[in-house]
Amino acid sequence: MTTAGINIHTGKAMPLNQANVDTDQIIPKQFLTAVTKSGYGKHLFHDWRYLDQHEQVPNPDFVFNKTEHQGASVLLTRENFGCGSSREHAPWSLDDYGFKVVIGTSFADIFYGNCINNQLLPVQLTSSQMDQLFALVESDASAQITVNLQDQTVKVKDLNFGFEIAEQHKTNLLKGLDAIGQTLELDDKITAFENNLPQWQKA
Amino acid sequence: MATTLYDKIWQAHIIDAKKTSETGEEGLIYIDRHLIHEVTTPQAFAGLDEKGRKVRCPERTFATMDHSISTRSLALDACGPTNKLQLQTLADNCKKHGIELFPVGHQKQGIVHVMGPELGLIQPGMTVVCGDSHTATHGAFGALAFGIGTSQVEHVFATQTLKQSKAKSMQVQVNGSLPIGITAKDIILAIIGKIGHAGATGYVIEYSGEAISALSMEERMTVCNMSIEAGAKAGLIAPDQTTFDYLEGREYAPKGDNWTQAVAYWNSLKSDKDATFDTVIQLNAADITPQVTWGTNPGQVIGVNQPVPSPNDFSDPIDKDSANKALKYMDLAPGQKLSELSVNNVFIGSCTNGRIEDMRAAAAIAKHGKVAPGVTAIVVPGSVSVKAQAEAEQLDKIFIEAGFEWRLPGCSMCLGMNDDILTQGDRCASTSNRNFEGRQGRGSRTHLVSPAMAAAAALAGHFADVRDYQ
Structure with missing residues (x-):
């Protein structure tokens, strides 16, 4: 979506302490009929965030509606975040809400790739590191978390964790590259591949 | 070196690859078949238009309407104006880019993962993608098939390729024969129950064993369809006579000499006997209940x-x-x-x-x-x-x-x-x-x-x- 790169981000956390958050929860189907990429943020976690279908009554028990977490830009979660449907509306809605980074124990494959393609940084930490982050944010909701992609670190107060990310993903996030533009530079190789296909495989 | 079915399909589609570690590999792979529908494509077409790009291979791309249509009426606006706009957008984009579309009311229309196979569009050894996680369905034909996001749909439109990291391999063997009353759905639910909702994240699964070989193509599609529900990138079943019998004569399947050549190639698409998988899971068919x-x-x-x-x-x-x-x-x-x-x-x-x-x-x-x-x-x-x-x-x-x-x-x-x-x-x-x-x-x-x-x-x-x- 955006082409600007991401390197260092500092912000407050939203502690969504739950495993297996699927993309149907992140953005339910009734919002998938739109034909644009913008405007999904207000529907993010619709079923959990609102008590009514018209989004007029916030659910006071849901973490997104707690006063102390307003303005958060770093989402904390648990294992298998973004599982289920391939809908790229999930990262679009997280981005539109204002998240720049999602930190969790693990991510579903398609969702992870969709994050990379939308300049939303997915950071994978261990379960015990997540325990420490959740505990810290519980004791101090205003704590500022700094995520440094270049150095591959997450720092907040006394906590300092390193994380792994594939080189290809890191480069794309840092530089905000146009993935299609990069591939089109290999056009000769693609054409050569097509020319080498046996006749019956040619479309 | 002995290789798996997944290795063979991957290798046959690599355009540009590099090692990322001792065992890791990433690369640009060619996409043989791209299936599309109304929900996950409008933003991809808009992205092409923004940059003045074209669909590289409209002839490898097929569209249907399935997600947001009524099941009571053939009218595009039967479920409201926003659904209609999305459906109409697909029709307009397909027309503009020369993509064959099976719209509501067309005799070839259907759910994208039902329509594709029944027309013979999905064949062994192909790479198949669609902006839908249940693209895993097509692994039933021994095709490497997986769901993608809308940015990747746009990438395939423009380049007919995708950048991919090679996944790990998992073999799921279902041994013995199924008891009476037990179906493919019970097999796959039992597998997911055993390995867990994220048990295959990062893996391509190959299903094998007597109970799998005995399944019809429809049943194999049910099994592969839900690979994603265990987190798998894709699910595969090696093609065999059941696969060839299903495909022969279907509209888009190879014909004549092409058919003979295709079957010769498809017969080579199986994991070598001594191929090793990163993980092996075993189930006894006899233990599976509804x-x-x-x-x-x-x-x-x-x-x-x-x-x-x-x-x-x-x-x-x-x-x-x-x-x-x-x-x-x-x-x-x-x-x-x-x-x-x-x-x-x-x-x-x-x-x-x-x-x-x-x-x-x-x-x-x-x-x-x-x-x-x-x-x-x-x-x-x-x-x-x-x-x-x-x-x-x-x-x-x-x-x-x-x-x-x-x-x-x-x-x-x-x-x-x-x-x-x-x-x-x-x-x-x-x-x-x-x-x-x-x-x-x-x-x-x-x-x-x-x-x-x-x-x-x-x-x-x-x-x-x-x-x-x-």
Whole structure:
């Protein structure tokens, strides 16, 4: 979506302490009929965030509606975040809400790739590191978390964790590259591949 | 070096590759087939237009309308103006870019993962993508098939390639033969129950063993379809005579000399005997019983005669917490019997179970009685072709006679992007693939089952063991 790169981000956390958050929860189907990429943020976690279908009554028990977490830009979660449907509306809605980074124990494959393609940084930490982050944010909701992609670190107060990310993903996030533009530079190789296909495989 | 089926397909499609570690590899792979639908493409086409790019291979791309269409009317606006705009946008984009579209009302229209195979568009050894996670379905043909996001749809449009990291390999062997009354749906639910909702994340699964080889193509599609529900990148079954027999003569399958050459190549598409997998899982077919999900992800599944589990049955704190939340959402108590659990809705259809064999299996149960009072039961064929075949076999009459509604093809209540949606507190026996919270409608409760089990629940008004009908 955006082409600007991401390197260092500092912000407050939203502690969504739950495993297996699927993309149907992140953005339910009734919002998938739109034909644009913008405007999904207000529907993010619709079923959990609102008590009514018209989004007029916030659910006071849901973490997104707690006063102390307003303005958060770093989402904390648990294992298998973004599982289920391939809908790229999930990262679009997280981005539109204002998240720049999602930190969790693990991510579903398609969702992870969709994050990379939308300049939303997915950071994978261990379960015990997540325990420490959740505990810290519980004791101090205003704590500022700094995520440094270049150095591959997450720092907040006394906590300092390193994380792994594939080189290809890191480069794309840092530089905000146009993935299609990069591939089109290999056009000769693609054409050569097509020319080498046996006749019956040619479309 | 001995290689797996996945290795062979990967290798045959590499345009540009590099090693990322001792065992890791990433590269640009060629995409043979791109299936598209209305929901995940408008932004991709808009992206092309923004940059003045074209669709590189419209002839490798096929479109259908399935997700947001009515199952009661052929009118594009039957589910409101926003649905209509999305459908019309697909039609306009296909016309502009020269892509063949099977719109509502067309004889080749259907759910993308039902339509593709039945036209012969999916063949062994192909790479197949679609902006839909259930693209895994097509692995049934020994094709490497996986779901992608909209940015990747745009990438495939423009380049006919994708950048991919090579996944790890998992072999799932289902040994022995299936007991009577046990279906492909029960196999895959039992597998997901065993390895977990994220048990195959980062893997491509190859299904094998006697029970898998004995499956028809429709059944293999049901198994591969739900690979994603275990987190897998893709699911594969090596092509064999069953595959070739299914494909021969289909509209887009190779013909004449091309067919002979194709079959010769397809026969080479199997894992070498001494190939090694990163993980191997074994199941005995004889141990599989009719499966019913009790929770809010497909890994939360039990046999129909097992009691609903207690959170205390789970040692992992995350699993325990998930079980607690699921029981609350599903309004279930530990120890509860599923046979005492009333349902008020039944959905038979979807890309998992909307094929002709599924219609036959459900009808074979439906003919034993009437839909119980207070139950709404709908049958939604997966394509126009499935609907026509079912009607030729008079299955529609069996359903209607028993009190089921017989609808037009589409994704329907699997995800409720049309008006086939449930409301707060509804409990549904569903042949679809996801029992997530609110999947079929806000506050509704979904239990995943096979078509026969769904039909049995419709007649009984509660879950029932389909083996009692045999």
